[in-house]
Amino acid sequence: MTDTDPSSEDLLTQLDQNGFARMPGLVSAAACDELIGHYGEDDRYRSTISMQRYSFGRGEYRYFAYPLPDLVGDLRSQIYPRLAGVANVWAERAGKPADWPLDHEALLARCHEAGQARPTPLILRYGPGDYNCLHQDLYGEVHFPLQVIVGLSDPANDYEGGELVLVEQRPRMQSIPRVIVPQKGEGIVIPVRERPVEGKRGWYHTQMRHGVNEVRNGERFTLGLIFHDAS
Numbered sequence: 001m002t003d004t005d006p007s008s009e010d011l012l013t014q015l016d017q018n019g020f021a022r023m024p025g026l027v028s029a030a031a032c033d034e035l036i037g038h039y040g041e042d043d044r045y046r047s048t049i050s051m052q053r054y055s056f057g058r059g060e061y062r063y064f065a066y067p068l069p070d071l072v073g074d075l076r077s078q079i080y081p082r083l084a085g086v087a088n089v090w091a092e093r094a095g096k097p098a099d100w101p102l103d104h105e106a107l108l109a110r111c112h113e114a115g116q117a118r119p120t121p122l123i124l125r126y127g128p129g130d131y132n133c134l135h136q137d138l139y140g141e142v143h144f145p146l147q148v149i150v151g152l153s154d155p156a157n158d159y160e161g162g163e164l165v166l167v168e169q170r171p172r173m174q175s176i177p178r179v180i181v182p183q184k185g186e187g188i189v190i191p192v193r194e195r196p197v198e199g200k201r202g203w204y205h206t207q208m209r210h211g212v213n214e215v216r217n218g219e220r221f222t223l224g225l226i227f228h229d230a231s
Helices: 008-018 029-037 070-093 104-113
Strands: 021-023 045-050 060-064 122-126 131-135 146-151 159-161 164-169 176-180 187-191 194-199 202-212 215-218 220-226
Touching: 008 021, 008 070, 008 187, 029 070, 029 220, 070 104, 070 146, 070 194, 070 220, 122 131, 187 202
Parallel strands: none
Antiparallel strands: 021 187, 045 060, 060 122, 122 220, 131 202, 146 187, 146 220, 159 215, 164 176, 164 202, 194 202
16 A cells, blocks of 8 residues: 555545445555465365355355465555554544554454454355345454455456445435446445445434345455454
């Protein structure tokens, strides 16, 4: 990351306006290709999940094992402080302590104290006909409220369909769907569970779920950066 990347304030503005935020050019094309190229190396991962087996959708994802690849670990630790600034503003809006640490290692220490010690970054692979049902990535009692989805494949050349779908459930109102096409190397910041929205009587929370539309052709890879560890 560089000084030209979105600040906490920039990310907060985008999240307030759109429910998600874009981080263009987060990962180089060469690094995207490298992550895809290592997908078949079993020793990099702690588990592999078939979505169809668990009725999560169709496709496959693999959770990295510790130690994480340098690129994945560096992204996680470098992005986190900017997101922690947003998370603390969200906590204040909810009338809760703004106590998310600004250092990612401190967050992991909090997770491990709660019995959450398994790494959560993952790579997802979709082929023709594959999709991901709407869900939330919580993994335990300690769950940091933001995550980042990084496009590893080029939607203009590598696949058709496969849009990221974000659905916001508003109290006593209809849900809002948002359809996002992550570009190769772009990070999309989304809420893990909920986000604060300003109403006439102050701040209230909407529930957020995300999924992936059916891939029509080609192969789609994404990197998921979840900042808390799993139990």
